Amino acid sequence: KILLAHGAHREGKRTDAVMEKWRGYGLGQFIHWGLYAIPGGEWNGKQYNGAAEWIRSWNGIPNATYDSLIYKFNPTAFDATAWAKSAKQMGARYVTFTTKHHDGFCMWPSKYSKYTVAASPYKKDIVKAVVDAYDKEGIDVILYFSVMDWSHPDWRYEIKTKEDSVAFERFKKFTRNQLIELLTNYPKAKGLWFDGTWDKSWVKQAAFADDLETEMRKLRPGLIIGSRFRADENGKRHFDSNGVLMGDYEQGWERKIPNKIEEVHGNDWDCVMTVPENQWGYNKAWNGHIKSANELLEMTAKCVSLGGNFVLNFGPQGDGAIRQEELNLATKIGDWMKLNQEAIYNCGYAGYEKQDWGYFTKKTGSDQVYMVVFNVPVSGALRLKMPAKTKISKAYMLADREEKILPEEINSNEYFLKLKKKDHQEPFVIVLETGKNAENKESIYEKAKT
């Protein structure tokens, strides 16, 4: 092991109650909202073909012109309670909210910047409204914060000159001030979701970032900070020079999902996902593939089956209303979650191999196993391969506990589950009661000799 002053300070999962709760969330909501929602991916009738929240970086718009959007920010349709109620019915158990994105506009009245809601016609503290409304619905709040701040005169992508380094020292102080301000103003926030930390300038600040993380954790015991915040003294990010995860969970799953358990290295993790292929902020033209509710439910089940959380992004419009397509998805997902949440909340990796019909999840701290089924074969019978020594004592439909399913053993540890109904239009859950240490019933079929 390489001796590191600013690598990981802890190895393996956190075991405290706050993190145990985080681990069991299953489904979360991301909200990207800021000045970028006003142009919505378009400027002077021309479409910006990047992600809508990056439109300030487009050379199609002078920075000063973009920044003057502050004078147009007056979201009359903004209703944090309506957002929180929609998230509640969807079944989200935490929300990650953009306090400041790469453009540098602050959704709270920061005293360290003029470029905030306080200087807009709207004036009011949006972060406070969101934190209070979601907290009232029992949904935990994580604050998203972009270190990269294109609007700040002292921000640098990299430090090339003495002047750059003097400026960036000021920027580091500014960043620390804003983070301490957020933790002080919004003590209900359970964590910080850092972004914009890949710049060469920030990657060189191992000691500063390490000290800042320590200071934030001391100010807010139990605070949850992911692996994207800081680099170690060799510039290694997410995993330090010894390959150990920095922070409390892996934050690398952005618009992608692991396929097998080995890819998560025994760490906690969350996957953050857009509804279109790559739009986080509101984009008028939702081009390309828009994910359906069933696709998003499958992503949720896949993440939970591999021990992670699935965080679905919403991009409210410039007026503060959430677009109808997103509200419809939240409703459809919520309808399914109301029936099947038992297989998602406080569940994790079951330890079984992946199978064609869908995903296994297991209730944390129990032997209760769930099959979240997305693919029923034409035969209408699900082939189930269990590890040796696993006996199925009971199988039934979660949505109708009276509908028992008799597992037909076809081979040692292989079963067919014949379903009453074949044409399922929605994913569904089968509950498996397994006796882990059941005697390993000798198979009645001898193995083929090859």
Ligand SMILES: C[C@@H]1N[C@@H](C(=O)NCc2ccccc2)[C@H](O)[C@@H]1O
């Ligand atoms: C959560 C998303 N992260 C922001 C972003 O800049 N992603 C682009 C990116 C993704 C992964 C590594 C570097 C850069 C996007 O704008 C969203 O805020």
